Amino acid sequence: MFNKILIANRGEIACRVIDTCRRLGVATVAVYSNADATARHVAMADEAVHIGGPAPKDSYLKGDEIIAAAKATGAEAIHPGYGFLSENPGFVEAVENAGLTFIGPSAKAIRAMGLKDAAKALMEEAGVPVVPGYHGDNQDPEHLAGAADTIGYPVLIKAVAGGGGKGMRLVERPEEFDEKLTSARGEAETAFGNPAVLIEKYVQKPRHIEVQVFGDGTRAVHLYERDCSLQRRHQKVIEEAPAPGMTEEMRAAMGQAAVRAAEAIGYKGAGTVEFIVDGSDGLRPDRFWFMEMNTRLQVEHPVTEAITGIDLVEWQLRVASGEPLTSQQEDIPLKGHAFEARLYAEDVPAGFLPATGTLTHLHFPEGARADTGVRPGDTISPWYDPMIAKVIVHGATRAIALSKLRAALEDTEVAGSVTNLSFLAALARHEGFRAGDVDTGLIARDLGPLTEAAAPDLAVRALAALGAAGLAEGGAPMSGFTLWAPLKRTVALDGMTALIEVLGPCRARVSIDDEKADCSMTAGAWWVNGRPSGARIVLTPGTVSVFGPGAYHFGLTDSLDRQSAAAGGGLTLSPMPGLVKAVYVQAGQAVAAGDRLAVLEAMKMEHTLTAARDGTVAEVLVTPGAQVEAGAALVRLEEEEA
Incomplete structure (x- = not known):
């Protein structure tokens, strides 16, 4: 086992790797940009090295600086996390040429799977089923349009390099093809430096099911499947393991295909073989096709860890340090069900636009695993992915695990940035999702109901007013003095004005328009009009938030400090x-x-x-x-x- 490793990444994955290293007694070195000088992963690591400016090209993509930092600190190996340099074969070779160990697959394996067209040809040779499509070198727009006509619409245009939905466009009619091709190529060029694309048949009721594989360079095993069908803009939102409706016959077929894919390239370390599945007639062994292989640890790996009890980062470290893969396929358990929800700083009503902000309040519930790279007071930077955390739950059955997910999302609290928390909670309540009837089009079909913001009821508005008046902490009486009458105060919040009458210790009446709410605190819990609210009130600079169930945020209005309206x-x-x-x-x-x-x-x-x-x-x-x-x-x- 290594004595010290450097983590060539940031955020929640860097923190995740550090957690396992601490348990194994392996010292860690973090790297950081100007924007991350006070980041959580920097504070957690044993050492930290500054590597450049906030833009990834000036820091986390500077392989030479990262290798120099590893050598200067005495690190023996580099863990790439995911993203950035994790699937860059040139970086792998540079690490090895510097006398260090790359914790991941070989440069040859990464190259074999790095371009989707070449990877598909290789998989066909290995006997892995592949989606019908055009994967050739001719990138002339007229030729590509002709290929799409031959395949039959709808088709997907996909960048041959990279992933994460970048450089991908769905084309439903021939007249859309040229515009979508130009857009996909531009995004691919920006994200990967390679504008080349391939064309694939679009499956009408597609499910995205992937298989976790692990190899030691000679032999590979699979750790069952994950269903990643809940997506928006081709990016995963909620993942689960195992896949709902999976049969033993289908699991065996997919698992064997994934292992064949890994062994065909002498794969070493953790990887994921992604399949597109036609779910229109249940899960059938003749209805799945290879899409791509991610030659790294995946964002959603915690659900696999939850159902198998296996620490995938530990396996990565052990195999990279020279240990063979000792587990046989039959040794790997499958217990219960797990979900992962990706909590992002993003404006859902505005089309899931990424958001920034300072996290003035952040709380995760007990009983759920929260993988995060931020703390209260941290800023969501415009330079990087706006993920706040991954919330992971596990239960004996899918129904139990889904109930735990709903509860965990209701008990998660974030203030200081808009988030997709309410959207995730709506997904967890969705009837089709609850029944396991999922496909990649579910969110798009039901986008309206899933993103519809629930209006705060009287209880929520009344509690927000109490928070604005300073009564959130234990129901303490407001300051001031009145003679022979209850103490009264008016507070203004976004869209409303409330009159508060303090009736006694921990008791107040809130009047909003023509409605009244009698509020009291008993044993640390707020009651409104004789009913328990289950709500938690959090006051942060300029905002009062009411959490559970749901999350509502109200700006505090200051009549002496109003911003002018947009022009x-x-x-x-x-x-x-x-x-x-x-x-x-x-x-x-x-x-x-x-x-x-x-x-x-x-x-x-x-x-x-x-x-x-x-x-x-x-x-x-x-x-x-x-x-x-x-x-x-x-x-x-x-x-x-x-």
Whole structure:
């Protein structure tokens, strides 16, 4: 076993690796950018080395700096985590040339699976079923469009390099192909430096089921499957293991195919073989096809750890240090069911736009595993993926595990940034998901109900008013003095004004419009109009939050400090910090509502900004290549005529 390793990553995966290293007595070295100087992974590691600026290309993608840091600190090996350099064969070779060990597969194995077209050809040779499609070298748009016609619509355009939904577009009609191809290529070029794409048949009721494999370079085993079908914008939201509806026949077929894939390339370490499954007629052994292999640890690996009891990071360290794989396939247990929900800082009603902010309050419930790279007071940076945490639960059955997931999400508390927490809770309550009837289109079909924000009821609004008045902590009486009458106070929050009358210790009446709520605290719990609320009130600078069930946030209104409203509907503003990739309009040009104005690159994704109304462009305020802040004006339309 190693004495010291360096972790070439950040955030929750760096913290996750450090946890296992601590248990095994392995010292750790963290690396960090300017933006991460006070990050949780830096505080957890035994040593930390600064490697550059906040942009990944200036820090976490600088392989030479990372290798130098490893050698300077006496680390014997480098763990790449996932993302960044984890699937870069050139980095693997540089690590080994420096006399260090790369904790992962060989450069040859990564190259074999790094380009989706070549990987599919290799898998066909190994007897692994592959989705019908075009994986050739001819990247002429007319040739690719002809291939799509031959395959038959709908088709998927996919970047041959990388993953995570980047460079991927669904094309349902031939007339959409050229525009979607241009968009996919642009995103692929930005994310991976390679604009090449492949074309695949789009499965009508697809399920995304992947198999965890582990090899020692000679032999491989699988650790069962994970269902990752709950996706939005081709990115996973909730994962589970095992897959609902899985039969032993199907599991054996998929497991054997995944092991054949791993052994065909002499795979060493943890990897995932991803399959697309046609779920239109249940799970059948002749209805799954190879999509790609991720030659690294996956974000969703904790659900596999939960059902097998195996620490995959420990296995990575042991195999990388020279130990053979000792477990046989029949030795690997499968116990119960597990879910993982990805908690992100993102604005769901605005189309899941990544968000930033300072986490003024953060709490995870006992009884659930929370893998996180942040703490209360930390800032969600615009430079990196906006994940706050992964919430993982395990139960004896799927129904029990799903109940635990719902409870864990209801008991998770985040303030200081908008999040997808309510969306995750709505998914966990979804009837189809509860029944195990899942496919990759579920979220898109039911997006409206899943993202509909529940209006706060009287109890929530009343408790928010009490929080704004300073009564959240133990029901302490408000300061002040009145003679022969109850103490009264008016508080203003977003969208409402409340009158509070203090009736006695831990008792108050809150009047909002024509409604009244009698609130009291008993044994540390708030009651409203004679009913227990189960709510928790959290007051942070400028905001009062009411948690459980659901999460509601109210801005505190200060009549002496109001911000001016945005300058009408003629301005298109940047929804987040980012890089202007393209501008499609010029001054004097007529546009219709929904027309493309510009493309913004932020948090590793491209976002198309469109006109909010018909009009004429009065002024273009940015140029391609400009770095802009959230709220920056990009395009101005002429004023509407009265």
